[in-house]
Amino acid sequence: MAAAPGVTERYFTRWYKPDVKGNLCEDHCILQHSNRICVITLAEAHPLLQNGKTIKSINYQISANCSRLQNKVSGKSKRGAQFLTELAPLCRISCSDGEEYTIYSCIRGRLMEVNENILDNPTILQEKVRIFAYIEFFLIFIPALYHGLIF
Amino acid sequence: MFALTEKNRSIAQLLLNTGTCPRCVFRFCCVGLQASYRHPYKRIRLENMEEGAEDLNQNGALQQIPVTDDANVAMEISTPKVCNVCLGILQEFCEIDFVKKVSDLFLKQGLSLAKEDIVQLKETYKWIIHPLFSEELGVPADGKSLFEVSVVFAHPETDEDCHFLATVCPDCFKPAKNKQSVFTRMAIIKALEKIKEEDFRKHFPYPPSSPKNICAALEIQCTNGAIFVAGRYNKYSRNLPQTPWIIDGERKLESSVEELISEHLMTAFKADSFNFSSSGREDVDVRTLGSGRPFAIELVNPHRIHFTAMEMKELQQKINNSSDKIKVRDLQLVTREAIGHMKEGEEEKTKTYSALIWTDKAIQKEDIAVLDDMEELKIDQKTPLRVLHRRPLAVRSRVIHTMKSEYIDDHHFRLHLKTQAGTYIKEFVHGDFGRTKPNIGFLLKRTADILELDVESVDVDWPPTLND
Numbered sequence: 248m249a250a251a252p253g254v255t256e257r258y259f260t261r262w263y264k265p266d267v268k269g270n271l272c273e274d275h276c277i278l279q280h281s282n283r284i285c286v287i288t289l290a291e292a293h294p295l296l297q298n299g300k301t302i303k304s305i306n307y308q309i310s311a312n313c314s315r316l317q318n319k320v321s322g323k324s325k326r327g328a329q330f331l332t333e334l335a336p337l338c339r340i341s342c343s344d345g346e347e348y349t350i351y352s353c354i355r356g357r358l359m360e361v362n363e364n365i366l367d368n369p370t371i372l373q374e375k376v377r378i379f380a381y382i383e384f385f386l387i388f389i390p391a392l393y394h395g396l397i398f
Numbered sequence: 399m400f401a402l403t404e405k406n407r408s409i410a411q412l413l414l415n416t417g418t419c420p421r422c423v424f425r426f427c428c429v430g431l432q433a434s435y436r437h438p439y440k441r442i443r444l445e446n447m448e449e450g451a452e453d454l455n456q457n458g459a460l461q462q463i464p465v466t467d468d469a470n471v472a473m474e475i476s477t478p479k480v481c482n483v484c485l486g487i488l489q490e491f492c493e494i495d496f497v498k499k500v501s502d503l504f505l506k507q508g509l510s511l512a513k514e515d516i517v518q519l520k521e522t523y524k525w526i527i528h529p530l531f532s533e534e535l536g537v538p539a540d541g542k543s544l545f546e547v548s549v550v551f552a553h554p555e556t557d558e559d560c561h562f563l564a565t566v567c568p569d570c571f572k573p574a575k576n577k578q579s580v581f582t583r584m585a586i587i588k589a590l591e592k593i594k595e596e597d598f599r600k601h602f603p604y605p606p607s608s609p610k611n612i613c614a615a616l617e618i619q620c621t622n623g624a625i626f627v628a629g630r631y632n633k634y635s636r637n638l639p640q641t642p643w644i645i646d647g648e649r650k651l652e653s654s655v656e657e658l659i660s661e662h663l664m665t666a667f668k669a670d671s672f673n674f675s676s677s678g679r680e681d682v683d684v685r686t687l688g689s690g691r692p693f694a695i696e697l698v699n700p701h702r703i704h705f706t707a708m709e710m711k712e713l714q715q716k717i718n719n720s721s722d723k724i725k726v727r728d729l730q731l732v733t734r735e736a737i738g739h740m741k742e743g744e745e746e747k748t749k750t751y752s753a754l755i756w757t758d759k760a761i762q763k764e765d766i767a768v769l770d771d772m773e774e775l776k777i778d779q780k781t782p783l784r785v786l787h788r789r790p791l792a793v794r795s796r797v798i799h800t801m802k803s804e805y806i807d808d809h810h811f812r813l814h815l816k817t818q819a820g821t822y823i824k825e826f827v828h829g830d831f832g833r834t835k836p837n838i839g840f841l842l843k844r845t846a847d848i849l850e851l852d853v854e855s856v857d858v859d860w861p862p863t864l865n866d
Contacts, residue, residue, distance in 0.1 A: 253756070253847040254828050258784060282787040286831065320791050359791060360780075364832045371832075 263290055264353040268334060275353050285354060287337065294348065295373065301343040302369035307361055309336045309349075315361045328357035337361070340369075403427075419481035421488040430537040433529070435488075544623020553613035562601040563589040621699045627663055628732040628740070628861040629714070630690035631655060631676075635723040636683045636850075641674070643682070651682065658724050660695050662717050668701035677740045677858050678749070678819065681851075688750075688855040689863075690727060692740050705731065707864075728864045739860040747857045748799060750816045751823050754850035755838060760808040765842060769801045769813065772841075780833040782825045796821040813838070814854065824848050 259278040274290035307315040320328045331352040340348045406427035413423045528539035564571045570589040571580045643650040656674040676693035714729040775798040797818045804812040827848040829837035839846040
């Protein structure tokens with residue numbers, strides 16, 4: 248479920264990181280709220296959002312020791328959040344055609360929350376894109392710095 | 399000595415003539431000097447400064463002032479009759495005979511009266527000085543009054559005397575962020591209870607040596623107890639924050655609800671500062687309609703404290719005339735305890751709203767009618783993104799009690815809702831990236847956005863409604 252376009256335009260600034268990790272067209276879009284919280288999403292050009300792609304599964308377990316689902320924050324200052332660097336993987340998505348894509352953080356910060364709705368219903372990721380030209384968010388966190396982002 | 403004023407003379411005369419005892423006459427003349435009442439009641443005389451001694455009334459009190467129990471005055475008093483106001487309570491029942499009777503009663507019961515503790519310095523000081531202030535100012539000294547006079551005494555010579563306790567009982571003296579000195583009263587008391595007598599004697603002379611100088615009265619401060627003004631406010635602007643919006647010293651939006659209301663109150667009550675609180679609050683772009691939202695303002699150290707109901711009404715009118723962005727009603731003075739009612743409302747009471755909603759896919763009247771049938775709809779709201787930077791991440795369960803939709807056109811409708819306190823309405827409409835479930839978009843199988851929000855009512859029945 249995406250938020251209405253009005254909401255994103257009203258409260259968020261869009262930043263783009265094209266060709267993440269050197270992979271052509273794997274563009275990410277970062278929605279930065281005026282309170283500095285960011286929502287990581289995929290940009291239109293990303294292969295996952297192209298016609299014909301069906302998502303088979305989404306995995307937040309990015310390594311043996313690290314699952315983004317285990318991220319637990321507490322208190323106002325969000326203690327316990329996992330640290331993220333620009334190239335920290337957030338999740339891995341497998342498609343029915345065998346292709347696998349990794350979504351990256353793109354910015355340095357601390358992970359607050361991941362979108363668990365898409366685990367049950369991966370298609371929401373792709374649903375709204377044709378209508379609103381942006382897509383479902385992946386996760387949110389508070390950034391410390393921005394590197395190589397294009398406005 | 400206290401003299402009856404011109405204004406009171408006629409009151410005193412009337413009362414004496416109709417059978418009121420002198421002490422009650424004092425009460426009605428607002429005599430605040432307690433000592434005046436302690437003169438033996440049979441001997442109290444009231445003098446009339448201009449006319450000299452006048453004829454007696456049946457109460458036996460001469461109309462003479464100043465008050466004196468001088469038995470050498472010419473006129474003698476006949477036995478006073480029973481006072482028609484106090485019925486004798488301030489007469490016979492203040493006499494030593496009655497006191498003896500009551501004392502015998504509880505002494506017989508074997509109740510112990512002796513106080514075992516050493517009398518506190520502060521208490522003794524107050525015993526001596528209160529009557530002196532009373533005499534000087536002509537008003538009773540009340541230990542529990544809101545008018546506070548504070549005197550700080552300093553004695554640099556002996557300031558460090560207690561520091562040895564820190565070396566003997568270090569764990570009693572932990573530095574904390576807000577404390578200026580680690581040697582607080584509580585810490586010292588704790589250390590004195592802990593320390594062994596021998597250790598104490600090792601470090602401190604017993605008995606204490608004579609100081610070279612007297613202590614000094616460093617600071618004398620008089621403050622009036624805070625006054626609380628309550629009311630309800632309406633907000634008609636979609637560009638007005640409740641409290642001043644200042645980031646890095648720069649004001650982002652002009653004025654605020656709080657300032658528009660308190661500006662006039664501060665002037666009228668001549669207070670040093672204020673604290674504004676309300677039963678919940680609304681966003682900058684949300685209007686508050688209906689009977690408004692309850693609020694209370696604490697006016698700190700007011701220099702003017704007496705206001706009649708009429709004057710409060712005028713003050714209310716003044717505030718309402720000064721701005722079209724807000725309006726106040728039911729403006730009244732309340733006690734500190736009453737504030738509890740307001741805060742209780744914030745968490746427990748319901749609120750009703752009116753929202754203007756947009757949908758992406760076209761809607762027909764039937765599509766939105768489904769909302770009308772929903773009652774007690776349970777929703778789960780994760781902390782909205784827009785406040786997540788200053789609130790903990792959590793899920794809040796809330797109830798939407800009722801909804802009523804109003805079709806406008808194929809992409810717009812108005813929704814009236816009644817919800818539990820603490821519900822984020824905007825997020826319920828647009829879903830906040832699916833973090834509020836269910837949401838209007840989900841319920842209508844579309845994408846929805848909120849264009850306008852108004853608070854229709856805050857269902858708290860405080861402060862009491864005044865008939866304007």
